[in-house]
Amino acid sequence: MTSAASFPRKYAVTVYGATGFTGKLCVEYLAQHPQGDAFNWAVAGRSTQKLQALKQQYNLPSNVGILRAENSTDDVNSSGLKEMVQQSAVILNLVGPYELNGSFRLAKLCAELGTSYTDLSGESKFNARLQSELDETAKKSGSIIIPSVGYDSIPLDVTAYLGARRVRELAAKKSIDLAELQVKAGNSCMGGFSGGTFASMKEMAGGWQLKPAKPLAIADACSEKAPEKCTSAVITPNATWIAPFKTWGTINPLGIHNARVAYHSARLVDGSSSTETYGPNFNVVDCVIPPGMTSLPWPIAFLFAHIIASITKMVLLVIDRSQMVRNFVTRFMPTGSGPSRKVQEAGFLDLRALAVGYPAKSQQKPVASVARWLIKDADPGYKMTSRLAVEVSLFLALATGEATQPDKVKGMTRGVRTVASLGDEALATLLKRLKEFVGISVEVTDWNEGGLGKKLLGAGGNKEKL
Incomplete structure (x- = not known):
């Protein structure tokens, strides 16, 4: 020792x-x-x-x-x-x-x-x-x-990397040239909220842009001439099919920042190696799976995902625009407050990130893997x-x-x-x-069950460097 x-x-x-x-x-x-x-x-x-x-x-x-x-x-x-x-x-x-x-x-x-x-x-x-x-x-x-x-932002960052790395290995074994690598992550969780988290959300309020957009990596410098490089939007679609959960995921407000961290990892990893792990056409979507969603028929889950997304956007917009609302919430949730011990012990996080590599040649099939981050009896x-x-x-x-x-x-x-x-x-x-010390299990498995979805960019799409 x-x-x-x-x-x-x-x-x-x-x-x-x-x-x-x-x-x-x-x-x-x-x-x-x-x-x-x-x-x-x-x-x-x-x-x-x-x-x-x-x-x-x-x-x-x-x-x-x-x-x-x-x-x-x-x-x-x-x-x-x-x-x-x-x-x-x-x-x-x-x-x-x-x-x-x-x-x-x-x-x-x-x-x-x-x-x-x-x-x-x-x-x-x-x-x-x-x-x-x-x-x-x-x-x-x-x-x-x-x-x-x-929770911001290691689970998504790590699973996106591990999934992308495995997809590259599978593609290399099958001699597949990838046109795009996409990660769709869904997290099912239960936990509490604190005054400190809300205080940080208030600071981020100006960055809650509600239109979908491919984000710039965090590594892009913030400046007065290019403030959009700090607040470029990273919002999931209203409803995203998360194949490992066999249901629809919806907007994860915390996923805005988490996705930026994953893009930043892509820049750091690929920029320091002669071989690509993520590639120039890398995309990540971070969703939340609301409680009970996996037990619903998919059409109803799809509808619920859109309803929840609309409510989430409205709440974020109100937080962004209304100082009175921010002050009201702060009054009842001051900095230093947080969930009870009972809530913390009853929490859990099950995040499953499906990484899919889409071939440049249309006659070849995509390759995919799932990286899973799981912890029980712990508020994430x-x-x-x-x-x-x-x-x-x-x-x-x-x-x-x-x-x-x-x-x-x-x-x-x-x-x-x-x-x-x-x-x-x-x-x-x-x-x-x-x-060993926290009880967090991280596993990567190959995925052969379909439900991969479509390419976001297509072969020869956006070649912007991460």
Whole structure:
């Protein structure tokens, strides 16, 4: 087992925003982690008094540090940030909304000082800014910056990659030249909602564009001259047939950001390899399967999908246009609130991503695979997300530490990354951790049951580089 002394920094992981709703879930999980005696970690936030109370509440051992750090968009109102970053191998930032609360400043310090950084951002504009402004700095310092390491957006990102990779393998075996690779993902889930999530949704409200459009990858830099590169629409059709569930999926509001992350992985993976995994004609659709939908006859499910999509669009439009509605919801769902323990324990997530490769030659048949992400007895937005965030952060600390560490992973690319773009060895190691410690099962199987749908672009279609 790795000794705490082998880490180049005092703390392997520092949980910044530890006294918030999700922060406490992360602290609770870390306090009970099976590898807890292998590393030192810390809790951080604005109030030393609250952090001390938190440490007492969870009976945290003496090797858990307390770091007071206050973040802001300016130097005058920020203190302790640099000291926190210098002492930590990885900063897990849970203080959202991220753009509003000056998290770019914290990520920039991490990139400059060689500290890795993770967060739970669901804000595409914030992620795009990290990529465009911090990637080169992080590469030079050896830092790895990975935003969106929870339900947003790891399950879709990972399953889209694994499905695409398997489709390429099948196509190569059959000597098929693919014209397009398409991923249709449906997720059936049960869970709760928190004030923090709604606060992030308010920040994203300007990006909820309600017309279907092929998105630009997050890697496209945001700028005043091209703001559409931050908010290009990624909306599923009102109803999408999800073959592995044998029913219709409908709009997933969270899928807007998740799809952008998957497109970003496509750019990073294909851009760093001589062989294509996704290809220039890669498309992804992220849907939700409402409860009970799989038991309905398909015509009724199709109708319900359209009704739910219309309601969802209306709600998003109201959130976008009405400050009064946003204030009303915030009043009854303040930041720091969240689902009960009972709701968290009763939740689940079953995501099935069907990857289909369409041949350039019409006489050849498509090849397909299904990548499935499954977790039971865990609300995906909070219990699963908090554990995902901790495990990704611990993985980065273990995998990029001293050479004597048994968990070290060779060849990991530094910079602003996604989980799917870390490399096959790193991804396999991380998925092994998730299965062992969190109970997340990820499987890939070949698909031969039909229901593949039509090509979105067609042979020789949009050749825009991802």
